[in-house]
Amino acid sequence: MRTYLDHAATTPLLDCARDAMVGTxxxxxxxxxxxxxxxxxxxxxxxxxxxxxxxxxxxxxEVIFTAGGTEADNLAVKGLYWARSGQDxxxxxxxxARIEHHAVLDPVHWLGEHEGAEVVWxxxxxxxxxxxxxxxxxxxxxxxxxxxxxVMWANNEVGTVQPIAEIADACTRAGVPLHVDxxxxxxxxPVDASLPDTMAISSHKLGGPLGVGALTxxxxxxxxxxxxxxxxxxxVRSGTLDVPSIVGFAAAVDHVLGDMAARSxxxxxxxxxxxxxxxxxxxxxxxxxxxxxxxxxxxxxxHVSFPGCESDALLMLLDAAGVEVSTGSACSAGVPExxxxxxGMGIDPVRARSSLRFSLGHPxxxxxxxxxxxxxxxxxxxxxxxxxxxxxxxxxxxARDGA
Ligand code: PLP
Numbered sequence: 001m002r003t004y005l006d007h008a009a010t011t012p013l014l015d016c017a018r019d020a021m022v023g024t025x026x027x028x029x030x031x032x033x034x035x036x037x038x039x040x041x042x043x044x045x046x047x048x049x050x051x052x053x054x055x056x057x058x059x060x061x062e063v064i065f066t067a068g069g070t071e072a073d074n075l076a077v078k079g080l081y082w083a084r085s086g087q088d089x090x091x092x093x094x095x096x097a098r099i100e101h102h103a104v105l106d107p108v109h110w111l112g113e114h115e116g117a118e119v120v121w122x123x124x125x126x127x128x129x130x131x132x133x134x135x136x137x138x139x140x141x142x143x144x145x146x147x148x149x150x151v152m153w154a155n156n157e158v159g160t161v162q163p164i165a166e167i168a169d170a171c172t173r174a175g176v177p178l179h180v181d182x183x184x185x186x187x188x189x190p191v192d193a194s195l196p197d198t199m200a201i202s203s204h205k206l207g208g209p210l211g212v213g214a215l216t217x218x219x220x221x222x223x224x225x226x227x228x229x230x231x232x233x234x235x236v237r238s239g240t241l242d243v244p245s246i247v248g249f250a251a252a253v254d255h256v257l258g259d260m261a262a263r264s265x266x267x268x269x270x271x272x273x274x275x276x277x278x279x280x281x282x283x284x285x286x287x288x289x290x291x292x293x294x295x296x297x298x299x300x301x302x303h304v305s306f307p308g309c310e311s312d313a314l315l316m317l318l319d320a321a322g323v324e325v326s327t328g329s330a331c332s333a334g335v336p337e338x339x340x341x342x343x344g345m346g347i348d349p350v351r352a353r354s355s356l357r358f359s360l361g362h363p364x365x366x367x368x369x370x371x372x373x374x375x376x377x378x379x380x381x382x383x384x385x386x387x388x389x390x391x392x393x394x395x396x397x398x399a400r401d402g403a
Contacts, residue, residue, distance in 0.1 A: 003323045003371040007300060007361025008156055008184060013248075014207035014362070020251035021209060024244040031241045032232055041243045048250030055257045056193040056201075056216060064215045064233045065246055069183040069202030071226075072215035073103035075237065076179040076198040077150060079223035081111050084147040084177070086224065095138055096150040097122045097130045097162070098344035103200070104150050104181055105340070122151065127290040128158045128345045132166035139174035146176045153185035153199075157328040157341040157357055158289030159301025161189060168195040177221065183213075187256040188264055188298050197221055203245065207362055208252030212245035256362075267360050268299035270369055274358060275302050277373045282306055282380055288342065288355060300360040303328070305351045309383035312336050314356055317382055321375040328357040 004012075024044060029037030031045045046060070053060040066072045077094075084091045096108045098121045111117035120138055122130050130151050139146055149171050154161045164180055171178040177197035185191050187206035193199050193216050202213040217223055217236070225231075229238030256263075279285055288303040290296040306314060311327040318325055329339035329352070338352035347355075358372065 001322065001371075003368045005358045005360065005364075005368060005372060006324050006326045007364065008205070008357065008359035009326055010204045010210065011207055011361040012363055013209060014252050014255055016255045017208045017248040017252040021244045021248040024247045027243060031243055032230060041241075044243050044247050045241055048246045051250040052214060052253050055253050056191070056199075058193050058216050059219065061234070062216050062219060064217055064237050065241060066213050066215055066233075066237060067211055067239070067242075068213040069101075069181070069200050069205070070103040071237075072200035072202070072213050073101070073179075073181055073183075074107050075215050075223065075226055076200060076217075077104055077107040077148070078111065078226055079236065080148040080177050080179060080198065080221075081115065081117060082224035083222040085115075085117075087222070088144070090145055091147040092116060093118045093120060093138075093142060093146040094148055094150070095120045095122055095135060095146060097124065097152060099124050099128055099130075099155050099157075099160075099341045100150060100152055101156050101181060101183070103183075104152065104179075108150065117147070118145075124160075124344050126345055127296075128155055128160035128288075128341060129290070130162050130167065132163045132170060135167050136170040136173075139170055139176060143174070146174065148177050148179055150179045150181070152181040152183075153191060154182075154189065154298050155289075155341060156184045157339055158303045158345070159184075159298035160290050161185070161294075161296055161298065164195055165192070171197075177218075184298060187253070187260060188267075188300060189294055190260075198223070203249035203252060206252055206256045208249040209245045212242055212249045214249075263362060264294060264299040267362075267364060268294060270364055270366065271300055271302050271358075271360055273366075274360070274369045274372065275304070277369065278302070278304055278358075278376065281373055281377050284308075286351070288345070288347065300364070302358040302360075303355060304358070305347070305355040306380060306383070307351060307354055308387050309354050309380060310336075310387055311353055311355050313383040313386050314354075314379060317379040318356075318372075318375060321379060323372050323375050325372075326357045326359070327355070329353075329355075 029041035031041040112119040180196035199216045204210040338349040342352035
């Protein structure tokens with residue numbers, strides 16, 4: 001029996017989503033075709049759009065289907081930047097939180113490197129929270145020069161929930177569009193899609209199929225397309241629509257938002273139990289992120305540093321013991337990078353590289369927490385020994401080099 005504690009990476013397909021997809025997989029029509037088969041597929045797409053729009057509190061034409069959260073984020077960041085700077089070349093500033101997911105972080109970096117954007121990274125506090133006053137001050141200090149603001153609803157590594165209502169208010173007053181990545185938040189905490197101008201969501205994070213998501217975009221908002229072709233989605237996004245995935249996505253959204261309060265409360269109780277027991281079996285371990293309630297942190301997120309242990313070693317040893325977790329940070333060319341989120345929160349690189357994310361989701365149970373707590377002591381002991389050997393060999397090499 002394996003224990004899965006990586007629901008923030010992806011969570012199992014819900015039965016209702018699977019059933020809805022299976023009922024559609026045999027359909028042939030392209031949703032853009034004019035004949036009966038095409039119209040039948042189109043009907044499924046539009047019914048799904050209505051379900052998602054209804055659950056989010058927006059109108060159906062404000063939902064643009066994409067191939068996932070990454071595409072939705074890219075469309076918002078680049079599409080807004082090009083549209084706004086195209087209307088007025090003075091608008092070249094992009095304000096984005098330091099702790100954004102790479103799906104926002106990287107297009108913002110790219111705009112800075114290739115498109116002349118002036119990027120301003122918004123700082124976060126020790127808990128990983130953006131200060132709405134900083135956003136307001138930046139917008140007021142440079143009137144008419146900002147193309148967009150991007151701040152995520154809740155962080156994927158440490159689960160911190162951002163003050164989106166206050167940030168949206170500052171953006172509205174300044175007449176600057178706000179993009180919010182709600183990929184981790186939707187289905188876990190209340191999300192008001194009417195606050196941002198654009199909002200990215202992803203199906204597989206809430207129990208729908210992989211490879212489908214959506215961008216909500218306020219009516220009348222100009223977005224420059226990234227892809228060109230049939231213009232299927234509001235002339236902003238091209239490509240034949242994946243009808244079964246869209247139908248599965250809508251079924252998952254409907255189900256998850258329908259019983260969110262009760263499910264999130266149950267998951268939070270499990271998460272709190274996990275944290276108390278992990279801290280008890282791992283003396284010296286430190287919880288990262290905000291310890292407040294659901295308004296402060298995603299209910300399924302736990303993020304812990306284990307000083308003296310390398311996160312990669314912990315992950316592999318836990319995996320060998322049948323427990324699947326995440327380091328949350330990127331690894332390029334086999335070299336583990338400390339997480340930009342933890343560094344942004346002022347956590348030192350050594351502690352950042354000794355951290356793990358445990359994330360719970362809809363199927364999580366007490367047995368999952370019990371399995372982690374049972375496996376952890378032996379794993380910490382072995383990872384700690386490996387860390388000591390590495391440190392002493394590094395010290396020996398340094399002494400040799402110095403001699
Ligand atoms: N944004 C956040 C906050 C995420 O956690 C993820 C996935 O890890 C994404 C965007 C990307 O979504 P997708 O996997 O649908 O491309």
